[in-house]
Amino acid sequence: MTLSIPKSKLSRVMAIVSASIVSASIASTAAAAVVVSGTRVIFPAEEREMTIKVTNDGRLPSLVQTWIDVGNENDSPDKIDVPFTLTPTMFRVEPGKGQTLRIIYTNEPLPTDKESLFWLNVLDVPPKPTAEDERNRLQVAFRTRIKLMYRPAGLPGKVDEAPALLKWHIARDPEANQYVLKTVNPSPYVVSLGSVQLKVGGKTFDAGMGYVRPGGSQTFPIKGLESMPAAEATIEYSSIDDWGGNKNAQVPVATDPRN
Numbered sequence: 001m002t003l004s005i006p007k008s009k010l011s012r013v014m015a016i017v018s019a020s021i022v023s024a025s026i027a028s029t030a031a032a033a034v035v036v037s038g039t040r041v042i043f044p045a046e047e048r049e050m051t052i053k054v055t056n057d058g059r060l061p062s063l064v065q066t067w068i069d070v071g072n073e074n075d076s077p078d079k080i081d082v083p084f085t086l087t088p089t090m091f092r093v094e095p096g097k098g099q100t101l102r103i104i105y106t107n108e109p110l111p112t113d114k115e116s117l118f119w120l121n122v123l124d125v126p127p128k129p130t131a132e133d134e135r136n137r138l139q140v141a142f143r144t145r146i147k148l149m150y151r152p153a154g155l156p157g158k159v160d161e162a163p164a165l166l167k168w169h170i171a172r173d174p175e176a177n178q179y180v181l182k183t184v185n186p187s188p189y190v191v192s193l194g195s196v197q198l199k200v201g202g203k204t205f206d207a208g209m210g211y212v213r214p215g216g217s218q219t220f221p222i223k224g225l226e227s228m229p230a231a232e233a234t235i236e237y238s239s240i241d242d243w244g245g246n247k248n249a250q251v252p253v254a255t256d257p258r259n
Helices: 007-026 130-136
Strands: 034-036 042-043 047-055 062-069 085-089 090-093 098-105 118-126 143-152 166-171 178-184 191-200 203-206 211-212 218-221 233-240 247-255
Touching: 034 118, 034 143, 042 098, 047 062, 047 090, 062 085, 062 098, 090 098, 098 166, 211 218
Parallel strands: 042 143, 166 247
Antiparallel strands: 034 047, 047 098, 062 090, 062 118, 085 098, 118 143, 166 178, 178 218, 191 203, 191 211, 191 233, 233 247
16 A cells, blocks of 8 residues: 655645755754654564554654555655555654554565565654744754554464574675675564674674574675685574563574685
């Protein structure tokens, strides 16, 4: 279902989104006023709808726009087709007040043997500044984007055990001219990783963060690694559970024999 948003309001909001990509890096001391109550949404297949609350913790009213995307954060909300109805999609929230979002599954077919990953977006647009404020202030829109995972009933295994099933190896990416960690997820669950590090020879190399789709693979560039490790190497990673908690683990890693 394509999300319906008034074009007049959408034009203003999307213009602010484009500007905020630049301005957010400038306004490093600023923070979003509208806060989402969770870090992810788990949507069990046996449920008809799920709810999540957003709250305005700021001192001024905010215009909030919400939408769901399928993975491309740059897609325009009015052109995205998802199997959910989200309501409300645009509303004003007063300081100290909140709004409950309803996410309703529209029964369009989704895989029954693995989780499906979507993203919930909450855009906090501050009030239009007065003429005097416009000369002295930079208006910044803040966007919160969290995972929405549709979870079919009866999936094999346990979601908490999925991170330990990841298969890792070190390889060289000739196109990027750098070493990377490659991982494969054989489980039916989305695995979210808050941090990934490679440890070898007493040194630690950062490999960023990310996620691995069910039955899929992902590549994590290793910063600063200049040669294939000759000694035994290990990976330390932090996986994120359904409640946003972190679980640390350490596993040995093999080198790719083709590199």
